[in-house]
Amino acid sequence: MRNRSCARPTMPCGRWTGGAWTCSPSDHFWYGKRAKIRIPQPEPRYLPGWEKLTAPAPERPLKVLVVSHLWPRPDFPHLGIFVVDQVKALSHWCRVAVAAPVDRTIRREEISLREFRRGLVRYRRRTRPHLLEAAGMRPLEVSYVARLPRGLFALNAARALAARLRRLDPHQFDVVHAHTVFPDGLACALWLKDTKVPLVVTAHGSDVHSMRPGMRRAMPRLLRRVNLLIPVSQALGVELCALGADPERVTVIPNGFSARLFDLQEPPPRDPRKIAYLGYLRGIKRVNLLIEALAHCPADVTLEVAGLGPDRPALEAQAAKLGLQDRVRFLGLLTRDRVPGFLAGAGIMALVSEREGWPTVIFESLACGTPVLATAVGGVPEALADSSLGRLIPRDITPSDLGREIQEALDTPWDYAAIRRHALNFSWEAISGKILQEYYRVMGLPVPGKLA
Known part of the structure; x- marks a missing residue:
């Protein structure tokens, strides 16, 4: 023709x-x-040092592309740290490359009239995030710009990202593993729809809980193409099946933690009257409820808050208003090497979020031998299924009742060594083997003996 x-x-x-x-x-x-x-x-290109697959997978290490917009940045160095740890663990078994989507769509509330007159291209260039090198690799940035019609942004964003991913030849990978259902999972489904490259999508919780009508309408496009959905908890798996996922294509594999990082040879002295909180400071985490509950606790109980977020000024003002400024300490963002000592030195770790998926901080705390007090939402009841690991509280708990729960948890004689032994079952070193078994299964290949 x-x-x-x-x-x-x-x-x-x-x-x-x-x-x-x-x-x-x-x-x-x-x-x-x-x-x-x-x-x-343009012709699809290959990553540096990668080429089109020729030899069958059993005769060489698997080649995996991880697609995740959750990746550390200078302004948010702990963003997607669980993805980084997973990539690091998988790298011991197979060859892994990372593509990090960057949404450069400009919303009306994000740009002033002066910046608009200066030019959108210059604005995007100036505000372009710099992705940090982690897990021994620097990810390939895949930036995209989506249109913003009402109700269609979800699908348009996935289409825009898929168009950029098409610049890569998918046949250089054995498996494509996307983190989050939207936008990464849906975009990969559109990218790979005419290929036979297996697609694995991990759902972390917030990507399903906060799904808007536009995303729900686009879900069938993902479900028709995905080979395996990995929810991080049983509760999340039930939600995915309710959205139309085939139960035969759903396998629950929780997130893990870095056992090597949390292997404390000389743990710090533990303060049995101290509460620790580690996480982002925003409304859904309800740190304000934790501070208000502290007013109902004895005067020797203290709270240390580690993390950054937009709610920090309001939380500091709340502590001062309640006269708790001497009992509440805001430590800011902790480097990763300081996190184990911070958690190991507390009597309990509190997480009273309104909504959660599978919070990694729970097992990081358990790995330090520190019990957890958390709301029974998402995958938290599965993580704390044994009462010897901590206490579960209802989501609609009042500050006074939360204060009593905190006091009872601090007065409980916990077996710190047993708590740590239980946590080791959820290290990335153990969980990465389960993920690799699923890679081989979706490829229709026998699982190597070292993984079986």
Whole structure:
């Protein structure tokens, strides 16, 4: 069909050769009676040092592409740290590359009139995030810009990201593993829809709990293409099945923690009257409820808050208003090497969030031998299924009742060594083997003996 004149062009298409427009079916498509120009797409490229697969998988290490917009950045160095730890653990078994989508869509509330006049391109360049090197690798940035019509942003964002991912040849990978259902999972489903490359999607909780109507309407596109859905908890798996997922394609694998990082040879002295909180400071975490409950606790009980977030000024003002400024300490963002000592030095770790998926901080705390007091939401009841690991509280608990729960938890004689032994079952070193078994299963290959 090359070099054949277009049969019914109402506008030029293709290439100018010898005084006439010539085209091929790949140069245009039809919209009713009007031919539209198709912008030529560049040839899909390979990552440096990667090539198209030739040898069968059993004769070489698997090649895996991890797609995750959750990746550390200078302004948020702990973003997606569980993805980083998983990539690091998988790298011991297979070859892993990371593609990090970056949403550069400009919302109306994010740009001033002056910045708009200066130019959107300059604004995007100036506000472009710098992805940090982690797990021994620097991710490939895949930036995209989506249109913003009401109700269609979810699908348009996935389409825009899929268009950028098409610049990569998917046949250089054995498996593509996307983290979060939206936008990463849906975009990968659109990218791989005409290929046989297996697609694995991990749902972490917030991507399902906060799903808007537009995302729900786009879910069938993902479910038709995905080979395996990995929810991090049983409760999340039930939600995915309610959205239409095939139970045969759903396997629960929780997030883990870095056992090597939390292996404290000389743990700090434990203060049995101290409460620790580690996480982002925003409304859904309800740190304000924790501070208000502290007013109902004895005067020797203290609270240490580690983390950053937009609610910190309001929380500091609340502590001062309640006269608790001497009992509440805000430590700011802790480096990763300081986190084990921070958790190991507390009597309990409190997490009173309104909504959670599978909070990694629970097992990081248990790995330090510190029991956990947490609301019974999401996968938390599964993580604290044994009462010897901590206490569960209802989501609608009042500050006074929470104060009593804190006091009872601090007065309980916990077996710190047994708590740590239980946590080791959820290290990334143990969980990465389960993920690799699923990779081989979706590829239709036998699991190697070292993983079985």
